[in-house]
Amino acid sequence: MSYPVLICDDSALARKQMARSLPASLNAEITFAVHGLDALEKLEASTFKLMFLDLTMPELDGFETLEEIKKRGLDIPVVVVSGDIQPKAKERVMSLGAKAFIQKPIDKDALNAVLRELVEKKATPQTYAPVAPVELPILKRRDIYMEVANVSIGQAADALARHFDVFVHLPLPNVNIFEVSELHMALRDLADNDQVSGVCQGFSGEGIAGEALVLLSDSSVADLKKLMKVPADSEELEELELLMDVSNILVGAFLNGLGKQSEVRFFQSPPVLLGQHIPIDSVIKNTTGSFSKTMTFEVSYTIDKTSIRCDLLFMFVDESLPLLDNKLSYLMEDF
Structure with a gap:
């Protein structure tokens, strides 16, 4: 008898990692869903004994999917597997009904501990016919970088959330x-004609190098000062310190996450x-550097119940890409 499992994640790499991590003893019959709406359709059409759910997805994210599962009265134990590791x-x-939370990248010991809690144990050993092997996703280079970036920005969001005691979307x-x-052009789209404050940090490790750019719109800076209750008589100094704090937190946590996955310090x-309360074109002028072509990781964080938005970009120099490809090549392999 098989054990029907639904794995919902927009990342092809994450779906493959999750499927490969399930123990053979579970005899899992695996079905994949690529976002929350897809998962809900499959839950309505078939019966599953366990579901693994990502949080950061298009169409319907993990939070919204849990809300819909609860609303529709669907009886399915859900284990959240996510790079969004903020305490909140x-x-x-868990308040929406998830049975467990596992941090990405998936750790087999953590997974097995959850399975011991959730999978019903049989009183006597039974022999099951093996299920047909599931067709695993075919990975592309972009799939690897998307999931690596997803895990890294999750760690950066967690660091920001803990520092300011907020929930970061x-x-x-x-x-x-x-x-x-x-x-x-991408930078101009991010700024959306607003005045911005910008901070730049260089980074390097084992020949992999680039620049990180942190942008805060003027409206975000004002709200951030209110959030931190900055005294009016020290606003200018405090604003600069806030900018530097935000940059150090986000860049440091992201690089830590990327470094762990690529085994690079x-x-x-x-x-x-780069400037405070300036047009985005002034930021662009200051970040031209020596780039002719660059790979960028880009994410826009927003803080719950505020208008604060922080844009984070990592720009890798051309020469770094083959080295980074090599460091992450193990993710392309079967394991």
């Missing part, structure tokens, strides 16, 4: 190879202020 995210999914990252002109330079 964990609290929220974590959207899907964008991963792109840009010509410099295209990068400038990254070093970051001190943050450099």
Whole structure:
């Protein structure tokens, strides 16, 4: 007898990792869903004994999917597997009915511990006919970088959330190879004609190098000062300190997450202020550097119940890409 399992994640790499991590003894019959709406359709059409659910997805994210499962009265134990590791995210999914939370990248010991709790034990050993092998997703280079970025930005959001005691909304990252002109267009789209404050930090490790850019709109800076209850008589100094704090927190946590996945120890330079309350074109002028083409990881964080938005971009120099590809090549392999 098989054990029907639904794995819901928009990342092809994460679906493959989850499927490969399930123990053979479970005799899992695996079905994949690529977002929450897809998962709900499959839950309505078939019966599953266990579901693994990502949080950061298009169409319907994990939080919304849990709400719909509860609303529809669907009886399915759900284990959340996510890179969004904020304490408030964990609290929220458990309050919505999830049975457990596992941090990405998947740890087999943590998974097995959850399975021991959730999978019904049989009184006597039974022999099951093996199920047909599931067709695993075919991975592309972009799939690897999207999931690696997803885990890393989750760690950055967690660091920001803990530092300011807030809940940070974590959207899907964008991963792109840009010509410099295209990068400038992307930056203008991010700024959306608003005045911004920008901080830049260089980073390097084992030949992999680039720059991180943190952008805060003027409205975000004002709200952030209110959130931190900055005294009016020290606003200018406190604002600069806040900018530097936010940059160090986000860049440091992201590089730590990327470094763990690629087994590279990254070093970051001190943050450099590009300007406060300036047009985005002034930021662009200061970040032209030596890039001719760059791979970028881009994410826009927002803080719950505020208008605060922080844009984070990591730009890798051309020469770094083959080295980073090599460091992450193990993710392309079967395991």
